[in-house]
Amino acid sequence: MLEPFQTHEVFNQSPPFQDVNLFTTDAALMEAVSREGANGSTQQLAQFGHTCGSAEALEQARLANDNPPRLLSFDSKGARLDLVEFHPAYHALMAISIGQGLHCSAWDHLAGGHGKRRPGATVERSAGCYLANQMEAGHQCPITMTNAAVPTLLLEPDLAGRWIPKILTRSYDKSLRRLAEKRGATIGMGMTEKQGGTDVRANTTRAAPVAAGGPGSQYLITGHKWFMSAPMCDAFLVLAQAPAGLSCFLLPRVLPDGRINALRFQRLKDKLGNRSNASCEVEFQAAHGWMIGEEGRGIPSIMEMVTLTRLDCAVASAGLMRLALANAVHHCRHRRVFQKRLVDQPLMQQVLADMALDVEAATALCFRLAGAFDRPEDTTAAAWRRLMTPVTKYWVCKMGPALGYEALECLGGNGYVEEGLAARLYRELPLNAIWEGSGNVMALDLLRVLQREPEAFECVLEDLGADIAKDAHLQAHLERLRVLLQDPVRLDGRGRDLIEGLALLAAGAVLRRHAPNFVADAFIGTRFAGTGGRSYGQGLAAANPRAILDRALAG
Ligand SMILES: Cc1cc2nc3c(=O)[nH]c(=O)nc-3n(C[C@H](O)[C@H](O)[C@H](O)COP(=O)(O)OP(=O)(O)OC[C@H]3O[C@@H](n4cnc5c(N)ncnc54)[C@H](O)[C@@H]3O)c2cc1C
Numbered sequence: 204m205l206e207p208f209q210t211h212e213v214f215n216q217s218p219p220f221q222d223v224n225l226f227t228t229d230a231a232l233m234e235a236v237s238r239e240g241a242n243g244s245t246q247q248l249a250q251f252g253h254t255c256g257s258a259e260a261l262e263q264a265r266l267a268n269d270n271p272p273r274l275l276s277f278d279s280k281g282a283r284l285d286l287v288e289f290h291p292a293y294h295a296l297m298a299i300s301i302g303q304g305l306h307c308s309a310w311d312h313l314a315g316g317h318g319k320r321r322p323g324a325t326v327e328r329s330a331g332c333y334l335a336n337q338m339e340a341g342h343q344c345p346i347t348m349t350n351a352a353v354p355t356l357l358l359e360p361d362l363a364g365r366w367i368p369k370i371l372t373r374s375y376d377k378s379l380r381r382l383a384e385k386r387g388a389t390i391g392m393g394m395t396e397k398q399g400g401t402d403v404r405a406n407t408t409r410a411a412p413v414a415a416g417g418p419g420s421q422y423l424i425t426g427h428k429w430f431m432s433a434p435m436c437d438a439f440l441v442l443a444q445a446p447a448g449l450s451c452f453l454l455p456r457v458l459p460d461g462r463i464n465a466l467r468f469q470r471l472k473d474k475l476g477n478r479s480n481a482s483c484e485v486e487f488q489a490a491h492g493w494m495i496g497e498e499g500r501g502i503p504s505i506m507e508m509v510t511l512t513r514l515d516c517a518v519a520s521a522g523l524m525r526l527a528l529a530n531a532v533h534h535c536r537h538r539r540v541f542q543k544r545l546v547d548q549p550l551m552q553q554v555l556a557d558m559a560l561d562v563e564a565a566t567a568l569c570f571r572l573a574g575a576f577d578r579p580e581d582t583t584a585a586a587w588r589r590l591m592t593p594v595t596k597y598w599v600c601k602m603g604p605a606l607g608y609e610a611l612e613c614l615g616g617n618g619y620v621e622e623g624l625a626a627r628l629y630r631e632l633p634l635n636a637i638w639e640g641s642g643n644v645m646a647l648d649l650l651r652v653l654q655r656e657p658e659a660f661e662c663v664l665e666d667l668g669a670d671i672a673k674d675a676h677l678q679a680h681l682e683r684l685r686v687l688l689q690d691p692v693r694l695d696g697r698g699r700d701l702i703e704g705l706a707l708l709a710a711g712a713v714l715r716r717h718a719p720n721f722v723a724d725a726f727i728g729t730r731f732a733g734t735g736g737r738s739y740g741q742g743l744a745a746a747n748p749r750a751i752l753d754r755a756l757a758g
Contacts, residue, residue: 226252241323341479448499452492476630556748598706646698
């Protein structure tokens with residue numbers, strides 16, 4: 204019965220996707236975490252999955268994106284401030300992720316000396332990041348960079364001794380104070396300049412030694428960075444040209460004597476997505492920086508940070524894809540069209556199941572790679588890190604935007620409206636492919652490994668060999684890749700063929716071994732046997748979409 208003046212009843216709309224445990228509803232994630240070495244972490248991840256999927260956390264995410272950060276360049280009397288003001292929701296999200304240790308837990312063994320790495324630490328942390336990205340992606344930027352900065356800091360024991368204990372705390376301290384007075388610290392990174400991002404050798408920012416110079420000593424840095432995200436971090440790892448060439452420096456925002464360092468934020472980027480996170484243009488006006496590693500060896504010094512960031516980009520995209528899928532499945536389980544739930548309409552079932560196959564593959568590959576970061580002494584793991592980091596980053600981050608779009612369409616008009624999750628996810632998804640090495644750069648990195656360290660390729664293939672041998676489609680795909688590789692003259696133009704081909708092969712092999720047959724058969728059938736198409740929902744006539752979807756979102 205309608206109330207007076209009520210024109211209609213609202214029905215057949217899906218309830219909001221919230222108060223969902225993002226860990227315990229995700230079978231592929233739970234299995235990957237257990238098999239890759241973090242079985243002991245499932246209980247705490249289940250708790251974190253509950254937090255990340257709670258209505259309260261998702262509301263903070265909405266607020267942090269609807270109220271983006273603002274640059275405060277000057278105070279009311281004209282004095283420089285160089286502050287970025289965030290909505291309290293952003294700080295709440297940072298406190299959740301830092302409280303969980305996502306910025307540092309892989310390095311807990313460094314507390315109080317150099318202990319042994321905890322087995323499964325990277326896998327556990329990656330699972331946390333996968334969940335936290337679903338809660339809200341923008342605040343994960345400083346979390347990722349802080350974690351990734353640790354190996355670079357370790358190159359300079361004196362700096363490491365001061366900064367790492369502050370990084371290892373679980374306290375989010377947003378105050379602008381000198382390090383000694385802070386409860387916790389975060390680290391950002393500045394490499395990209397106007398005239399060159401990928402080509403950092405083109406950097407023009409200069410570094411002049413204050414005294415003798417050399418590793419650990421102080422320089423004055425003058426120049427700019429065209430993109431420097433999370434400018435409210437406590438310090439930044441920055442590349443600049445020293446007399447002996449491109450070198451790596453740590454630039455704190457507040458100097459040890461309490462003075463503000465000369466980092467002048469010019470403006471914040473007006474970005475397609477990633478709105479809760481600030482990304483700035485900055486000038487360094489003789490800012491104080493401490494050299495890390497040898498002068499002229501800036502790229503090798505920062506390289507491990509780059510590799511760890513690439514792992515996080517892939518994990519983040521896999522998490523965002525899973526949320527886009529889960530949100531679409533949830534909607535289709537509630538929405539009825541033509542007397543049937545959408546999820547029971549055969550065509551929609553196939554579209555959703557096809558997307559679920561990509562999420563399964565992305566998740567399996569990311570966590571197989573994350574596990575390799577937990578075994579520093581193992582040669583097969585080293586080959587995975589070197590070869591499969593660019594491959595996984597390329598492939599997972601490239602799949603994200605297409606999946607985000609299709610997931611959005613599953614919600615019909617509601618998908619295109621900013622109030623829902625789908626639109627924000629769609630705008631967020633292209634970023635991870637650009638950041639820290641865009642698509643072609645990943646393909647070129649793979650070619651470099653294939654040419655300089657062919658043993659890494661053979662080692663990964665040997666590792667996957669038994670699973671490839673089990674499947675005629677995977678075997679035939681490998682033969683095609685080998686033919687491509689035997690044509691070194693044309694290799695330069697084949698980077699994308701090889702990188703996508705290798706990603707598919709590895710994902711197919713990992714699913715063949717670990718996923719239920721209804722997943723592995725459908726993935727391999729559509730991605731290798733030629734029945735799939737360029738858009739989702741093709742070639743699955745013989746598959747079991749209902750089983751695939753029950754697995755994709757339990758409940
Ligand atoms: C939201 C956001 C946040 C960011 N935050 C940071 C940050 O905190 N710190 C930081 O240092 N940077 C940051 N960046 C910058 C980012 O890392 C760079 O934009 C990225 O590395 C690409 O560099 P570029 O923009 O100079 O493009 P370019 O280097 O000019 O590349 C343009 C295109 O050319 C391709 N390309 C490059 N070289 C080759 C080649 N040899 N052959 C074929 N194709 C090639 C690339 O794949 C890319 O598609 C951020 C960017 C964004 C969008």
